[in-house]
Amino acid sequence: MSYTAFQALVWRDLRLFFQDKRAVTMSFVAPIVIASFFGYIFGGVADDRPASKIAVAVVDRDNSEVSRKVIAALAADAALDVKSRALEEARGLVRGGKTTVAAVIPPGFAERAGKSFFRGGDKPEIQLLYDPSHSTEMQVVRGVLMQHVMEVVSRETLGGPGSQRLLDDALRDLDQSQGMKPADQAALRRMLEGVGEWNQRQNANPRAQANSGFSMPYTVSLEAVTARQGVKYNSMAHSFAGMCVQFILFMGIDAGMVVLYQRRSGLWKRLQAAPLSRYTIIGSRAASAGVIAMVIMLTVFGFARVVFGVKIEGSFAGFLGVCVAFAIMTATFGLLIAVLGKTPEATRGIAILVTLILVMLGGSWVPAFIFPQWLQKASFAVPTRWAVDGLDAMVWRGSGFDAALGPIAALLAFAAVFGAIAVWRFRWESEG
Amino acid sequence: MLEVTGLHKRYGDLVAVEEVSFTARPGEMVGLLGPNGAGKTTTVSMIAGLLAPDRGEVRIDGGVVRGETDPVKLRLGLVPQDVALHDALSARENLALFGALYGMRGAPLERAMESAFDVAGLADRAKDRVATFSGGMKRRLNLAAALLHGPQILLLDEPTVGVDPQSRNQIFSSLEGLKRQGKTLVYTTHYMEEAERLCDSIIIIDRGKVIANDTLEAVRRLVPSVNVLEIGVENPGRDGWLDGLRAVEGVAAAEWDGSTLRVTVRDLLESSPRVLVWLRERDYACSHLTSQRADLETVFLTLTGRSVRNA
Secondary structure, X not given: OHHHHHHHHHHHHHHHHHHOHHHHHHHHHHHHHHHHHHHHHOOOEOOOOOOOOEEEEEEEOOOOHHHHHHHHHHXXXXXXXXXXXXXXXXXXXXXXXXXXXEEEEOOOHHHHHHHHHHHOOOXXXXXXXXXXXXXXXXXXXXXXXXXHHHHHHHHHHHHOOOHHHHHXXXXXXXXXXXXXXXXXXXXXXXXXXXXXXXXXHHHHOHHHHOOOXXXXXXXXXXXXXXXXXXXXXXXXXXXXXXXXXXXXXXXHHHHHHHHHHHHHOHHHXXXXXXXXXXXXXXXHHHHHHHHHHHHHHHHHHHHHHHHHOOOOOOOXXXXXXXXXXXXXXXXXXXXXXXXXXXXXHHXXXXXXXXXXXXXXXXXXXXXXXXXXXXXXXXXXXXXXXXXXXXXXXXXXXXXXXXXXHHHHHHHHHHHHHHHHHHHHHOOOOOOO | OEEEEEEEEEXXXXXXXXXXXXXXXXXXXXXXXXXXXXXXXXXXXXXHOOOOOOEEEEEEOOEEOOOOOOHHHHHEEEEOOOOOOOOOOEHHHHHHHHXXXXXXXXXXXXXXXXXXXXXXXXXXXXXXXXXXXXXXXXHHHHHHHHHOOOOOEEEEEOXXXXXXXXXXXXXXXXXXXXXXXXXXXXXXXXXXXXXXXXXXXXXXXXXXXXXXXXXXXXXXXXXXXXXXXXXXXXXXXXXXXHHHHHOOOOXXXXXXXXXXXXXXXXXXXXXXXXXXXXXXXXXXXXXXXXXXXXXXHHHHHHHHOOOOOOO
């Protein structure tokens, strides 16, 4: 009898869910649309198109050969989109969010930078005006600027037309300096004289002059470590995993809410009046929620596969395992809402808030690695983190089944705790 | 047979049901009467196993329901006060689901559904979604859903609330048919005329307590000499005028419904003239006067001093 009833109750839940246009839209269409959007803005499907550049305004108040060369070097950098602006115009663009960073090269920059190169002291100050909501980009611009300033200034200092004069000034300052040990003074003199000799040789050979100055002492080769060599990163994989997790939890809320609404209606009385155990009633609800969660997950990832080419690069069995474990966890999460909630109205708001926090901490919206270190560790206390990490590992990191075992075990542990609380706090008696 | 002994239920300081006892035999319909909030639904809920009583016992054919899955529950059918159906499913899908809750499937379920649709008069609408049904049709299907598993005892909690006269008569006919089949029916209502038409015995509950429990005739005899005068009054008095009327010798109760004055008198011949004189001396214009024998409404009014609908 119990099995017949269980089967009928699960079938009823599935029928009601798939007949509900709002539920279907929220569970299938919404995650696909939002995941597509997030995936697109975070990089989309990997291809050879250049990455978007950082908008930089440059204010040249020095207007020297050196400052013009620095600006030219910045403009040639692949990471930046450089435009020359007047100071107030640049400030206005940053304030208005049109430009991320403005670099202001001060008057006398070339002269003071050249002198400071050997002797420190009065260093010129390049002012960076930046949009505080783009502090990461500011750090990028700062690094790129440092590289190009060092290259240009060192080239000018060690081989440019004014280099000998700068060296002569430096030697004169050295002679007048006090407090330096004689041996140190002699060593520095030899170095400056050596640089002067080097400059004279370079100036005598125009072809060699182009290579003078500092340059980056290394080159960089980039390799995105994905599932296998040649497999490009597809940011759709993470965004679809994240949105799947979010909207399946929303479905879990609805599954719990249905029980609360049934409690108010005669339907709950019919269930109680029948010779059914509480395990049949809440178990069937959990089973149907689990089945719906699996259908959502497979449909949404199926869409990602067909439209965006998101492949399960890792263990398919591991992927299914994480999906099943998350579906079970969602089902018990719904039961938890059903047994802890008092009224549907009051419960819905709280449940949505809790879900959004879980989703946020789980890294569904933005990857967890950008969280502060302590939060990254703390987020392992929420099931969504395990779900997102597990799906990421199986979908685009290309990990094997063994990498799925941790997330599966964690999700099942959460499910066990939620399920135990649900059974413990289950209220058999109806409200009427 | 249904035996209810000393049922008691308390919610905090509120005593919802106090020492309710009665017996309902096969082929008998017991009416559980009382105003809203009297404790009828709580009593039915305890009989059906939805609520655990603080004290007391319910026996169904001698057996006590023990636990959620006790097969004794198969002998009970519950028609909840709310329409307990899934609007998004068809009538047939609803009945199939509720049959399955009692372990029914296959041919027996099909036969039971055919029979239930006949009782409800909805055979031609079986495939339609319940959302398209009128309130009366939903009520009929609500009743049919409780009959699927062939219960011996049927608990009906206000089954005609919000029902049109046609559906109400159809439900009454169905219930009379079930009674003839030997089913035991417990019928809660605050419509006294329904109880008078259908029930063999009457239990009147007020504020959780049983104030009358006997056959319909015996309950009527609780106020044997009571009669009711219905007087059309064209110029009703100010606040408190009914209190003056109630003070007239021989008047048991007086109620005003906005057009008709209902005066319950203990002796028709002695009290009626006093009532009429009282009205004439105060210049009330009377359009008509009728008298009738005490009905259950009057019995309730006499026993509690309040009308069922105003209680």
